[in-house]
Amino acid sequence: MSANTVGFALLILGLALLIGKIIRVRVGIVQSLFLPSSIVAGALLLLLGPEVLGRIAGPWGENGVFTEPIVEVWSTLPGLLISVIFATMFLGQELPTPKRAIKLVGPQLSLGVSLASGQYVVGLLLAALILVPILAASPMTGALIEIGFEGGHGTAAGMRPVFEELGFTEGADLAVGLATVGIVGGVIIGIALINWAVRTGKTEIVTGSAKMSIEEQKGLFREDEYYSAGKMTSRPASVEPLSLHVALVAVAILIGLGILEGLRWIEQATYASVMLDEKTPLEIFAFVPLFPLALLGGVILQVIATKAGVAHVIDPQIMLRIQGWALDFLIVAAIGTLSLQAIGENIGAFAILAVAGIVFNVGLFLFLAPRIIGRYWFERGIGDFGQSMGVTATGLILMRVVDPEAKSPAFEAFGYKQLVFEPFFGGGLITAMAVPIIFLTGVWPLFFVMLAVFLVAVLSGLFYFRPREMRDRAEWEKEKGKSGAGQPARE
Template sequence: MPDLVAIDSGMLGSLLIAVSLLGVLLLLGVLLRALIPPLRRFFIPAALIGGVIGLLLGPHAFGIVPDSLNTTWSGLAGILITIVFAPMLLGENLPKAREAIKEAAPHVFYSYFSSFAVVAVPALLTFLIFTPVFGTNPLFSTIFEVSWPGGHGTAAGMEEAYTALGWAAGSSLGLGSATAGLVFGIVAGMVMINIAVRRGLLLNASGDGGTLSTDILPVTQARVESQGRLNRASLDNLAFHFALIAAAVLIGTGLKFLVDMVITGVPLFPLAMIGGLLVHLVIKRTPAYQLVDKATLNAITGIALDFLVVAAVASLSLPVLLDNWQALLISLVVVAIMSVGIFSFIGPRIFAKDWVENSIVNFGAMTGVVSVGLVLLRAADPNFKTNAFRGFALRAPFASPFVGGGLITALFPVAVANWGNLWVGIGCAVLCVLLVLLAKVTGIWKSPGRRLAEREVQSAVR
């Protein structure tokens, strides 16, 4: 077990104030989204807006927020990401592989191919150019898989892992990269959707993401965030689900203790996710499983993620970004071009029908996490008339726990630290080639001309 440090009431009081101020930043983000329509139009979340306000008030800008508070916010991110990941597989009805493979396989291929590519290219660039020319830390190559598909949450949560590997600046660079990826994903995605509309590739597109003129949903669209079946005389529903997450975190902590004996630098959050799976497997065999409500778990995850993003962005280190601006700028341009290339070249070859809708949701997830992918899909297919949403959802159990912010993502920095960028870059490039060969062998990969011919035959038969 890890060494436990006693926390006195004064420290807990400081933590309460720090978290309360994060809540105020979130409220300011909501208010600015309501007052400034472009923030809604470009789907900038309130947590990111609040984080930017906190950053401007911080010690690297106006200096209103003291260093002590900034340090507390920075430390919160690594804790909250564990809460985000612990319930990911808890209460999840995992689909049978045979039932899901037909629709999910192309989406799973896209997820793994893009993740390995987003590691391979920066790793080789870092080995060949950035480290010898700019003196960039070798672990720099891993921030793009962590921050683009992983998003602000994963980038912030990797602070402990990067620090353990001797590169405390990694999380701040990841957060800067995540912000760039979010903006690029939304803007470039909307541009590509409009191009597809002009070319007649989309028949159901709205082009605006189905945006509302206000963030306040009508009563008919109100969400039910939680459903409790446990008698409150026993325990409150939220407390029950927090207890499940706590058990998952404790199991993950035990797993980390064992893993650290073999290899150091593996963060807690993917191990807590495994802990959640173990809790799921145990409780599913008991009558208590009927008390598990996935919506409640998702609500807890959402709270942790919003506070994580605002804390992480507010405590971002601007000097670190400026010290690494050359490598960061070059890599961002290269990864952006690569993401558009994957969308344009691979999409038509792996999706049998509606390739733009199916590809755009994966493009969004690759550049700015799953929520951006769904925003773009809503713009391309507002009424979900294609199978893109179902296929993307079915891919989640096979991809989300591993790549794009999962277990494999967390292991990339460890791999670079142990084997170096050259071998990691070559290895990931080889994996991309093997994935293409596997897709061709299994029939997932076909030329666009062959896809068109098959669709014409199917239309004639009908």
């Protein structure tokens, strides 16, 4: 494969993303569904690629209007870009004061971990009782709800090499399909929940209507609006600020790669010699992908920069722009190379997992959030619901709708939770290790571990955080009643 082929494949991704943006601006149904331009672009490439156009007799070949090397580049790209996304997550982020972080992160983390671990509980139980014995599916399907919903397209595509190495090639396509269902369902169901909450008085910020402006639906800024995309932390005469931040991302990924190779070396030098059967050695880190360790590399680099007094050089907004670019290109490439045949051959398992994941996320959010979060329970909880259905951006979109001016602590609490949550779930170490563990030990060991985590998260929220949170809500309602500010918010 030549460098020209790689470059041309990237150019086509850029063109597709631009067309997707134009469609978002021009087509009302796409705006009303708040579909990201990257999903529209990915769907366009899917239609023109081997899975749709390539299967129709015509002047084009089996790869549609594209060539096989271009499709091969796209199929490889998500596994590379996911490390960029995870490496940027904590670069440039300030660590919160311990007192405020602990107060806000407790119930938020309880809800987030309950949603993530519960997806494993539901998925593994379905795999053990229905998918494996009745539909002859792989036991590893039990991890797909968390990988596709909580992890999103990036994690689903990044896990492809692991699935392929473990002989579950269709797992990556099913996970990407679930991620698409999750992100679209997350936005649609999330907006519906917001409108319900506004009508029933469960929101404290938005009243009357939760609709976005036309510009927001199109995904554009007005001419009189200003949004900073980053600041100049380096003089371009020495090094372009964007180049400096890309270099820092590269260093974070290299740190993560060094950690991963070290763990693999330790594994091979110790317990890897133990054989589970005649052909299967006890190896876990051999199947763990790079991206969760790239996240750890970013944390380490940020700590080093803070200790050295140069943390101001790392601008969080530029890091977000790099992360956003990588995520957009990843989603376009992942959806564009999605195997519809794999989903079609496993449509029963796919449908069961999708429906079960949606029902569980909606049910747990409505049950748990108002019971463990005091004030602004809906504003704070809807972000975790959105993340549990799709990527973090889905949660941020929903919080933006229900709290447009960030008057509640929703964004702050969500960010604090991410510092503890991301290294483990939604593409973290647990997500990366779950599939190899299921492959080595079967469904039940991981099921009971995740069930224990789920119960601890739920019970700690109900019995430890709830009393304090409800006192805060009661005190606020009392003060609000005295001031005559209207009816207190209902649970």
